[in-house]
Amino acid sequence: MNFQIHTDHSKCGDCPIRHRAVCAHCDQDELEALEEIKYYRSFEAGQTIIWSGDQMSFVGSMVSGIASLTQTMEDGRTQMVGLLLPSDFVGRPGRDFAPYDVVATTDIVMCCFRKKPFEDLMARTPHIAQRLLQMTLDELDAAREWMLVLGRKTAREKIASLLSIIARRDASLTKGGMSGPMVFDLPLTREAMADYLGLTLETVSRQISALKRDGVILLEGKRHVTIPDMGRLMEEAGDDTDGGFLV
């Protein structure tokens, strides 16, 4: 934790997620209105940010770090239903209770708004509502793509799909394109990967070992991954490699 912000009025102009977050389309006036009501909060890795069923008093944007949305059944089976990355929006205007647990996977910083003032501002700021609709539609597409992974893919394909998503996202955040080898650190434990993929952590571990043995990925330590051939990985994921409609 070497990057904590606690001031209430850091400049939105300098914000690293400025161009992708819910405020992306706002003009100067609208940003100033947001700046009036925003505040930053930090959470440590492992902390639960919101409990399922709790009243949601705030909404906000992920500034840095990674969080997960999870559902848990009475007997303990859990399914991750979303991965929250920088610029993603947390919370739901118009609903009072949280439907899922939100857990910090790494240390995170959020840009928060108390729910009511944000709802009021949204009602008179179409730019925010429009951007939120776009982001929600994107999340819906992502959730549906994940349904195919959960419902129809094999364990090996599931792992390859997850690695491919993480690699692509990483490429879009950093400068790198998708040609040549891709290198990144896994932001998730084996157990978290299992919860995302609907597998056990043992199966995750075995399939990662298998992909490594087959040369699809290279591992340094447990978390540092190199993908020598992205096309190969996408074949392993069962994805269309030449189709052009990927997001």
Add this chain to the structure above:
Amino acid sequence: MNFQIHTDHSKCGDCPIRHRAVCAHCDQDELEALEEIKYYRSFEAGQTIIWSGDQMSFVGSMVSGIASLTQTMEDGRTQMVGLLLPSDFVGRPGRDFAPYDVVATTDIVMCCFRKKPFEDLMARTPHIAQRLLQMTLDELDAAREWMLVLGRKTAREKIASLLSIIARRDASLTKGGMSGPMVFDLPLTREAMADYLGLTLETVSRQISALKRDGVILLEGKRHVTIPDMGRLMEEAGDDTDGGFLV
């Protein structure tokens, strides 16, 4: 097909989905603007309404019947990612190409708008954008609930979950509450159920037989279902029966 509408200016005031569709919050002026540009289309059971990858020239609301959203892998594995019921919105303002196949499961009627005029109207009609945001957030919740079903539930629990969802929806469309036995017709073939649940049709058939044998459901013919005890079914689905947060 004894109920086909082809006139372009049927009254929105008489529309059966008026209070739940994307136009739900519109006032009289806004409805008139919608009436200007709307038109009805019918499709027969089995027809593909939109092909994945195709240009989407229109959006619209389901008026009657049932359609499904499906994704297919190159080798033929398919996963249903959504079930479209009366009042549900089809299509995505702001995106040009369809990400999924949309297939009519029964004969259906849709209230359509050409995409561009609808987008223009939406840009100057906050009531429509707000309602669409609400509906999209609801769909996102439904998709995430389904991720738990796909990722973590057993075949038996999956069938029970599907029956419980269909039963609940049916109760909300007809007058009936959820006390006492519930009766409805399955709108899906065994294969469609399998595609929704990430199972094979044989497993679907076996588990339905098992639930029938155990008295959880009663079957007349292949499609007509009676649920004597909804609480029992929800236990079988692995859902919280006493928790109060269900939609």
Add this chain to the structure above:
DNA sequence: CGAGCACTTGATCGCTTTCAATAGCTGTGG
């Protein structure tokens, strides 16, 4: 040095799939 945690690997079990045969229903045509 030992406790705790994340991860790996092995052996076995069992659920779901796969392959295959059959039943029931509908519509068609001789």
Add this chain to the structure above:
DNA sequence: CCACAGCTATTGAAAGCGATCAAGTGCTCG
């Protein structure tokens, strides 16, 4: 009227994949 094709659904037997149970490794931190 019956034979037959085509479709949906059921049921059985066998195989396979991932889960479960169980050790053991390597690392960090006190």
